[in-house]
Amino acid sequence: MGRLALVSVRRVVPRHEAVWRAGDGSGSVASLLSGVVSLSRSLPDGRQQIVALQFPTSVIGSLAGGRELETVAQETTRICSVPRGHFENILSRNPELEREVIRQIGAQLDEARNWLVAIGRKSAAERVATYLHMLVTNHRSPQRDAGPVEILLPLSRGATADFLGLTIETVSRKMTELKRSGIVDFDDATRMHVLSTDRLRAATGDEPVLDQPGSLRN
Incomplete structure (x- = not known):
């Protein structure tokens, strides 16, 4: 880890500024120390589609498959970046670090698959609840009804709607519900x-729950 520190560069990226433009990240890898970044892809008509959000401890850059993705800080973000060649050399000499990186990337792939299920099969209410619950679980370790927790929403309502495949009106209505x-x-x-x-987790549709007053179904 000492050798990694010698070749790494720490950066603070202000909100809404690019960490990397599409294609720029092919020569480096970074660990997200704090904040939230979005990964988005350019569509043929010029629009940007957010395909994932990444949270602290995530690996971003070429090893994470991010070469063609725009990486933007959605709140003030700190990263630690390393040139890809140095990173691969250090991994080859440090099996424990290599296993940890593989574990992190595997977890990110699992999250991406779960998100495909959320977008493809869940109702509008469940998608909104899943998004909000994702913010909570990445804000702190999951706990059983540990009391109120304050979260900063990293995306605007419009960006949230695009991310969830919904309209702005639907997102606003489901949040109001x-x-x-x-x-x-x-x-x-x-x-x-x-x-x-607990109730937010139940609203995601990921856990079977008994009908109860105030439950959200559609």
Whole structure:
């Protein structure tokens, strides 16, 4: 790890600034130390489609398959980047670090597969709940109804709608339903208070639950 520190560069990337433009990340790999970054792909008509969000401890860059993706900080973000050649050389000499990197990338692939299921099979209400619950679980270790937790929403309503494959109106309506059900509360469009992590998790549709007052189905 000492050799890794010698060749690494730490950067602070302000919100909405690019960590890498599409194609720029092919020569380096980075670990996300804090903050949230979005990975997006350019569509033929010029639009940008967010395909994933990455959180602290994630590996981003060429080893994570990010060469053709735009990587943008969605809040003030700190990264530690290393030239790819140096990184591969250090991994070859440090099996423990190599196993940890493989574990991290495997976890990111699992998250990507789960997100495909969420977009392809879940209802609008479940997609919104899944997105919010993802923010909670990456904010702190999952706990059983550990009390209210405050979360900064990294995406605008428009970007959230694109990410979830919904309209802005649908996202706003489903968030309002979650608020009326006493599951979350919002100070404004950028700050959320989760009042019950258990009920938010149940609203994702990932766990079978009995019908209860205020449950969200559609």
